[in-house]
Amino acid sequence: MTRAGAWPDRALPARVATIVLGAPLVLAAVWAGGGALLAVVLVLVGAALVEYARLAHAAGLRPAGAVLGGGVAFPLLAAWGLWAHAGTLVVALLVAAAATGVWPARRASALAHAGAAVLGAVYVGMLFAHLVLARAAYGPGPVLWLLAVVWAGDVAAYLVGVRWGRRRLAPALSPGKSVEGLVAHLTVAAVVAAATSGIVGWPATTGTVTGLLVASAGVVGDLWESAMKRSAGVKDTGAWLPGHGGVLDRFDAVLVGIPVGYYLLGWLR
Amino acid sequence: MSQAGPDAASVAIDRTRVPVHVAIIMDGNGRWAGARGLPRAEGHRAGREAIRRTVEACRELGVQVLTLYAFSTENWQRPPEEVEALMRLLHQALLEEAEELHRAGIRLRVVGDLDGLAPTLRREIAQVEALTRHNQAMVLNIALNYGGRADLVRAVRQLAAEVCAGRRRLEEIDEAAVAGALYTAGLPDPDLLIRTGREQRLSNFLLWQAAYAELYFADVFWPDFDRGHLLAAIADYQQRQRRFGALSD
Numbered sequence: 065m066t067r068a069g070a071w072p073d074r075a076l077p078a079r080v081a082t083i084v085l086g087a088p089l090v091l092a093a094v095w096a097g098g099g100a101l102l103a104v105v106l107v108l109v110g111a112a113l114v115e116y117a118r119l120a121h122a123a124g125l126r127p128a129g130a131v132l133g134g135g136v137a138f139p140l141l142a143a144w145g146l147w148a149h150a151g152t153l154v155v156a157l158l159v160a161a162a163a164t165g166v167w168p169a170r171r172a173s174a175l176a177h178a179g180a181a182v183l184g185a186v187y188v189g190m191l192f193a194h195l196v197l198a199r200a201a202y203g204p205g206p207v208l209w210l211l212a213v214v215w216a217g218d219v220a221a222y223l224v225g226v227r228w229g230r231r232r233l234a235p236a237l238s239p240g241k242s243v244e245g246l247v248a249h250l251t252v253a254a255v256v257a258a259a260t261s262g263i264v265g266w267p268a269t270t271g272t273v274t275g276l277l278v279a280s281a282g283v284v285g286d287l288w289e290s291a292m293k294r295s296a297g298v299k300d301t302g303a304w305l306p307g308h309g310g311v312l313d314r315f316d317a318v319l320v321g322i323p324v325g326y327y328l329l330g331w332l333r
Numbered sequence: 334m335s336q337a338g339p340d341a342a343s344v345a346i347d348r349t350r351v352p353v354h355v356a357i358i359m360d361g362n363g364r365w366a367g368a369r370g371l372p373r374a375e376g377h378r379a380g381r382e383a384i385r386r387t388v389e390a391c392r393e394l395g396v397q398v399l400t401l402y403a404f405s406t407e408n409w410q411r412p413p414e415e416v417e418a419l420m421r422l423l424h425q426a427l428l429e430e431a432e433e434l435h436r437a438g439i440r441l442r443v444v445g446d447l448d449g450l451a452p453t454l455r456r457e458i459a460q461v462e463a464l465t466r467h468n469q470a471m472v473l474n475i476a477l478n479y480g481g482r483a484d485l486v487r488a489v490r491q492l493a494a495e496v497c498a499g500r501r502r503l504e505e506i507d508e509a510a511v512a513g514a515l516y517t518a519g520l521p522d523p524d525l526l527i528r529t530g531r532e533q534r535l536s537n538f539l540l541w542q543a544a545y546a547e548l549y550f551a552d553v554f555w556p557d558f559d560r561g562h563l564l565a566a567i568a569d570y571q572q573r574q575r576r577f578g579a580l581s582d
């Protein structure tokens with residue numbers, strides 16, 4: 065998505081540097097799969113959970129660390145072929161949230177605290193785990209394809225938004241995003257998906273439709289992350305990645321786009 | 334269920350005593366997919382990758398015959414969509430892999446009741462069999478619409494017909510005659526029979542031929558089966574004493 069006028073251009077070099085240095089690391093991990101990918105995903109999940117906890121605290125919520133930390137188990141289940149037990153883990157998280165929810169510090173707004181804890185573990189851990197799942201199920205090609213579709217749209221939205229963005233998409237949510245950026249996002253994602261659909265063994269039409277759905281899911285992920293930040297009253301979720309804010313800022317679209325792509329690839333192929 | 338097999342480099346096998354004929358019951362595609370929230374067809378697709386790996390590994394190890402149980406006479410009882418997806422996948426695999434099989438010097442043979450298959454698939458099978466018939470590196474034997482009992486019934490009928498027609502005397506029906514009337518005529522009996530998934534049964538596979546096969550059950554779903562699992566199975570096989578009913582000396 066795009067950050068139009070709100071983002072000064074001086075953020076660009078750091079942003080570019082992060083993409084140039086960071087993206088190859090993630091791409092290489094996806095290519096290698098196995099332990100390398102799991103390690104990278106675990107680091108990302110860990111960092112994102114810390115950011116999420118900070119975000120929640122800024123919003124006045126007190127998610128239990130034990131519940132949030134449980135989110136780390138999702139990528140492990142995915143890597144060990146135990147994804148059938150993901151539901152069990154969700155139940156365990158709910159039980160843990162209930163157990164920690166009766167603490168005096170959380171009793172007052174029990175629902176909000178417990179909900180924030182389970183959501184964080186599931187949002188960060190369960191969604192990130194799909195990167196591992198997709199790599200194990202489909203091999204590197206289709207996962208790189210999904211990432212390319214999500215990121216190409218993201219970059220196009222940013223570049224077009226900075227230069228031509230006029231009409232604001234969601235001023236209350238994320239003032240930097242423009243309608244022009246959104247159009248560029250979906251168009252470029254569709255074009256990239258169509259041009260490279262051979263990677264997943266699809267004709268261009270199916271590739272385009274899937275690419276649009278995955279890119280749209282990415283937009284939802286981006287806006288949702290903005291909404292979370294807005295509700296907490298912060299601008300960036302962290303400063304791990306220069307120019308990008310935190311891991312959540314950079315992977316917001318991937319977090320929602322990859323799981324949607326994972327299931328679409330399974331059902332449409 | 335463990336996903337990765339033993340590290341292929343760490344399993345030592347005796348290259349001079351590799352089983353001549355390896356037969357595999359490829360079980361667990363559907364459960365592999367189910368465990369990942371994916372449709373069963375995606376499991377079959379991933380299973381195809383496992384086949385590719387296994388064929389390559391067997392050829393490289395010097396296995397002479399590899400028999401794969403792809404689709405049994407009982408599999409027709411599965412949901413029509415799944416049967417259709419499986420058949421489509423088979424057809425597609427045949428079209429796409431034929432060239433490579435031929436280049437690798439692999440001879441393709443399909444055993445089973447082919448009359449039950451779609452005519453286009455049958456034609457494709459006949460073409461690939463004809464294309465690869467003189468290849469020597471390895472026989473890739475695909476059991477398709479195959480059932481061990483049906484195999485025996487067919488052989489019995491054929492022998493009985495020959496007796497009725499006066500072309501064969503009753504006393505001439507011996508083990509060799511029965512073996513020669515089976516789909517697998519001309520192929521050696523399997524030495525090692527591997528089954529993936531968690532089941533431990535023959536499921537009507539090569540009932541006659543597997544009389545003395547060493548059985549090995551790999552604790553993985555078929556799509557996760559790799560070179561490491563194959564080597565582990567062969568190493569296990571090489572540690573067994575094969576006596577064929579006799580006493581060891």
